[in-house]
Amino acid sequence: MDAAPFATERSRAAAWFGELRDAIVAAFEALEASHAEGPFADAPPGTFEVTQTRRRGEDGEDAGGGLMSVMRGGRVFEKVGVNVSTVYGTLAPRAQAAMAARKGIPGMADDPRFWASGISLVAHMQNPHVPAVHMNTRMFWTPHAWWFGGGADLNPCLEYEEDTAHFHDQLRRHLDPHGAEHYPRLKAWADEYFFIPHRGRARGVGGAFMDDHATGDWDADFTLTRDIGRAFLPAYLPLVERRRTQSFTDADRDAQLVHRGLYAEYNLVYDRGTKFGLETGHDPDAVLMSLPPLAKWR
Template identity: 40%
Template sequence: MLEILEKVEQPVQSQQSMLVRTEKVFKRMFENVCQAIEEIDGTQFQEQRWTKDENCEWVEGDNNGITYIDMALRNGNVFEKVGINYVSMQGELPPGMTFQGSDVVMADPANGMPSGKGTPFFASSTSVVINALNPMVPTAHVNYRYFQVGDGTQPGSWWFGGGGDLTPIYLFEEDAVHFHQVHKAACDQHDPTFYPVAKKACDEYFYLPHRGECRGVGGIFFDYLQDRDVESLFSLVTTCSEAFLPAYIPLIEKRKDMEFTQQHKYWQRLRRGRYAEFILLHDRGVRFGLTSGIVNTQSVLNCMPGEACWNYSDQPIHGSQEEKLLEVLRNPREWV
């Protein structure tokens, strides 16, 4: 009988341990990125902490069970706007709210609204969006997350998601190659078949169908990842999260002091308009976070570009560097 109990309890213990360990990994990533950005820029972030009140509304402050931190840097020496978010929280989903994969599903009101307690959940993540002043420095985005419903022992009740991707304003092919090489090396440490799948998923996910363009030159992306044991996936996600800084920081150092014109800045604002379009129209992660109440609207706005613009006709001149970028965004490449 003891042997049977041990077999039943072990997954619960493993999943409980995963909560603490994912918190540590994502908090370490959060702190390391913040430190790296401050060192390059010479400017400190502004910090804002959030919690929830008795009506489950987001308010400023701290609370046991919720660690929610927004870091914001605006108009620095190198960066125009950087938004970094870390969250670790345990709570209850509203009665009638469930998940199909990482999509939120609500109970049908026609069948009567459910009452009583909701389902316990745990969520932990770090999300980063970096926009530089110099248009030659590419925008970068990275997010890694872990989500668990209940004690995590039921099939489909836990998963990892995330990845990192690069959005150049002006295309430097060697930058795209470096970014992909670092991420491929991280993936290959655990599974040589993972990078091609995650790279393809990134190109397909960060896509604006109404434009016929990818958002950038990609990287890696995965969602609802639970296709093997939790320890293997935790190790993979940890290594991938550690790959972002060596993949991106050298590109900042290489491009931040390059000369640029007001025409370059205009193109930068147009491309940031595309970035905003994706977040507002197509980002499932934003929709999931807002619908479930796990994400604060202010955090979404903190990660939006500081300046963006739109024009009725914004097609670049034939043969220009701007057209070169669009050609790659419309026809994704294999970089490594």
């Protein structure tokens, strides 16, 4: 697969991830500005600090980058990061071997070029009643294959069945136009992927997730990926609106911090995106943006 035929597709994907980032950042800052009652309402509204990130290749050459947008200590968000990046270059031998083994892609050693673009979001909330959340979507290209991946999952420390139902319903509504088989398949994939083996439990209440998605119809696969991203705000914002004014106890805060410990364990031990980012030389602050500001272990 030559790079030239996919230049347009790669450009479209990278532009979409940037558009989604802009929409989410604007929506989250609007939440901060509108939070006028309940816990933390007297605090200054949070805003995103935006930093450019750069990736350097093995020889020190420019290899892409992106924007790291982080808000800390707001009225609603204790810490939230929304990163978007487009990186490229050649995969190191270790990454080549991992890619060949996991993807079954031949020829990686002969032509180890890659290109990857995506958006990654993790929100840790001030109020323990408001669930933490994760979302990412991405496109990956090599001269041998291309694919899409990502999804969204909800991570409450204090679960409300109606919140879980709403989150999943919005994901299903956005996936069903692409075929009724997608939601149950991607839900099951999320349940498997976001499982913490050494704890014997899921890190949250699931969502939808896919990887290696390439049917051969790039436009159809890109449209599906966009709709996963489009589902995020209608799935999550109503939950924040519903819970952000609730009072909470010290016990609720303790449960939140312990649950964050589970989240940190998963991201540091199992998350493929974390491993790939660190192995390919991306900005470690951007890669580890997902970690909570505070956590505890029993």
